Amino acid sequence: MTASPPSESLAPPPGFRQRALALFPAGSNGEYGIPEDQVPILARGKGPRVWDTGGREYLDFTMAWGSALVGHARPEVVEAAGRQARDGINFAAVNRRSVELAERLQSLSPCLERVRFVASGTEATMLCLRVAQAATGRAKVLKFEGAYHGQHPVGVTSMLNGRPSRMPASDPSGAGAAWVERDVLVAPFNDLATTTQILESHAAELAGVIVEPLHRCLTPAPEFLSGLRAVTARLGMVLVFDEVVTGFRLAPGGAQQYYGVTPDLVAYGKALGGGYPIGAYGGRADLMEVVNEHRLPGPGYAWSASTTGGNPVSCAAALAALEIFCDPQCHPALHTAGRLLRRLLGDALASEGVAGQVLGDGPLAQVAFSPTPVVDQKTWLASDRRRGRAVMLELLRLGVFLNPMGTKLYLSCEHTAADIEEFAARFRQALRATQ
Numbered sequence: 318m319t320a321s322p323p324s325e326s327l328a329p330p331p332g333f334r335q336r337a338l339a340l341f342p343a344g345s346n347g348e349y350g351i352p353e354d355q356v357p358i359l360a361r362g363k364g365p366r367v368w369d370t371g372g373r374e375y376l377d378f379t380m381a382w383g384s385a386l387v388g389h390a391r392p393e394v395v396e397a398a399g400r401q402a403r404d405g406i407n408f409a410a411v412n413r414r415s416v417e418l419a420e421r422l423q424s425l426s427p428c429l430e431r432v433r434f435v436a437s438g439t440e441a442t443m444l445c446l447r448v449a450q451a452a453t454g455r456a457k458v459l460k461f462e463g464a465y466h467g468q469h470p471v472g473v474t475s476m477l478n479g480r481p482s483r484m485p486a487s488d489p490s491g492a493g494a495a496w497v498e499r500d501v502l503v504a505p506f507n508d509l510a511t512t513t514q515i516l517e518s519h520a521a522e523l524a525g526v527i528v529e530p531l532h533r534c535l536t537p538a539p540e541f542l543s544g545l546r547a548v549t550a551r552l553g554m555v556l557v558f559d560e561v562v563t564g565f566r567l568a569p570g571g572a573q574q575y576y577g578v579t580p581d582l583v584a585y586g587k588a589l590g591g592g593y594p595i596g597a598y599g600g601r602a603d604l605m606e607v608v609n610e611h612r613l614p615g616p617g618y619a620w621s622a623s624t625t626g627g628n629p630v631s632c633a634a635a636l637a638a639l640e641i642f643c644d645p646q647c648h649p650a651l652h653t654a655g656r657l658l659r660r661l662l663g664d665a666l667a668s669e670g671v672a673g674q675v676l677g678d679g680p681l682a683q684v685a686f687s688p689t690p691v692v693d694q695k696t697w698l699a700s701d702r703r704r705g706r707a708v709m710l711e712l713l714r715l716g717v718f719l720n721p722m723g724t725k726l727y728l729s730c731e732h733t734a735a736d737i738e739e740f741a742a743r744f745r746q747a748l749r750a751t752q
């Protein structure tokens with residue numbers, strides 16, 4: 318793809334990187350962990366590419382951490398949002414666009430009988446857990462080791478390997494939230510027998526289970542999700558699918574449609590907004606009753622209100638994005654692109670003689686430098702993550718924009734086979750440079 322001309326001069330204002338480092342811890346808005354002398358400051362994006370303030374072009378393989386699935390500055394989305402903005406940006410109230418979007422979501426999402434809009438994926442998963450706790454009257458929740466469900470304390474619990482895993486005991490993954498050790502239990506992803514055992518022995522205190530159906534880039538073992546569905550239903554626990562990543566990416570109906578398993582509650586974010594900030598959560602009508610204000614201040618009520626959630630600009634952008642995702646050509650193309658990426662990465666590892674596994678499904682990939690299959694956090698942590706980071710940093714130097722800390726690679730609707738081949742060639746170069 319040939320780059321279109323920049324919309325404004327990209328003459329680098331002096332010292333942007335230094336200014337950022339003086340303002341933002343590590344010079345970032347979170348994650349990346351890029352060495353200080355290499356932090357790029359982005360100025361614009363178009364399709365699958367971004368440009369920094371110095372005018373350097375990058376092939377983007379993080380795509381705003383997957384939120385720009387439609388591609389950067391996708392015209393249909395930009396126009397829909399701009400049109401709406403002229404009629405008001407936010408009312409903090411139900412509006413024409415939020416009703417239209419809620420109806421559209423209800424028609425696509427198998428479990429979604431009732432919905433509330435929020436502004437991020439973090440809020441969406443946090444509210445799902447709150448609803449589960451309020452509806453069941455139980456305090457604890459279970460998540461899977463290594464899962465990220467957003468930046469709230471439960472979302473990051475046992476995400477990093479702070480200390481050797483003693484499942485089901487959890488680890489706060491950082492300071493300031495020791496209380497999660499009391500309220501969060503952890504189980505190994507893809508191990509239904511151990512998970513069932515933990516759930517059964519804590520049934521009286523567990524409100525529910527939250528799972529990312531495609532756990533980062535680890536595919537669910539056959540029967541794992543359906544087994545989880547069956548055991549949570551049997552024990553009267555709420556099953557929450559975190560579809561912040563998988564939603565609209567694996568299929569129009571997300572992982573629920575793709576894997577054929579319906580949870581009680583679901584959290585959305587990222588791709589839904591076409592790049593604009595959005596989050597949504599919802600599910601069974603009886604569970605969602607706990608946030609009904611007519612119950613206030615009675616028992617069994619849980620607070621849920623977002624100032625910018627459901628703003629008409631983000632909703633208009635999301636409606637335009639859903640048009641794109643519901644095109645019958647969209648998901649076959651995304652899956653073809655993902656398969657090509659994973660195949661080319663696998664070929665590069667094999668021909669360079671590097672032991673590695675290419676993980677992922679749909680338009681997602683992740684390389685684990687390990688000679689043995691990676692199926693859960695334990696096997697992921699056993700992989701050579703130092704090599705993984707070195708390769709990602711080298712790719713950044715070679716002009717691929719990505720997040721070297723979260724090495725998940727995101728494709729978009731706008732990545733062509735040529736873009737993927739270009740990436741694979743640079744990946745091969747990066748493997749050689751980091752031997």
Ligand SMILES: Cc1ncc(COP(=O)(O)O)c(C=O)c1O
Pocket residue numbers: 382437438439440442465466467468529559561562586587
């Ligand atoms: C699976 C998953 N859930 C939730 C979130 C949180 O979304 P946000 O960053 O919009 O708060 C993320 C973000 O990366 C995610 O990957």
